[in-house]
Amino acid sequence: MTSTTIGESTALRAESHPALQLALAAARTAAENRGQDLVVLDLRELTSFFDYFVIATGASRRQLHAISEEIDRVLEKELGDRRMGVEGYQECRWILLDYGNVVIHLFDAETRAFYDLENLWAEAKRVDLTAVLADI
Numbered sequence: 001m002t003s004t005t006i007g008e009s010t011a012l013r014a015e016s017h018p019a020l021q022l023a024l025a026a027a028r029t030a031a032e033n034r035g036q037d038l039v040v041l042d043l044r045e046l047t048s049f050f051d052y053f054v055i056a057t058g059a060s061r062r063q064l065h066a067i068s069e070e071i072d073r074v075l076e077k078e079l080g081d082r083r084m085g086v087e088g089y090q091e092c093r094w095i096l097l098d099y100g101n102v103v104i105h106l107f108d109a110e111t112r113a114f115y116d117l118e119n120l121w122a123e124a125k126r127v128d129l130t131a132v133l134a135d136i
Helices: 010-016 018-032 061-079 109-115
Strands: 036-042 052-057 085-087 094-098 102-107 125-127
Touching: 018 036, 018 052, 018 061, 018 102, 018 125, 052 109, 061 094, 061 102, 094 109, 102 109
Parallel strands: 052 102
Antiparallel strands: 036 052, 036 125, 085 094, 094 102
């Protein structure tokens, strides 16, 4: 099974869907901090536990820390949303930021390849990030 891409009117839907707005802001922030291979998966049709996954790869422990801290800062400052939990910050191979409806996964390359969340959730639609990442 392959994923499909959500592209048309993503910006309009983001305004009316707070979880999508949060996911896109997290993806933009990760990209601005040199996160690589950004993916946003729409999981609303597959699970009731969360709406979106944001997945990004960092090149080093320092970069993963910087990305996670900046995402926390931006989402709280711009959207007034606070993180519910964090896992893996000390080990820094897979940092998971839990915002309830949005779960952000920040990986080093080896760990991302091992867990392969994109394949595990292959039925999920991919959100088109072209507009979000255009100015970065």
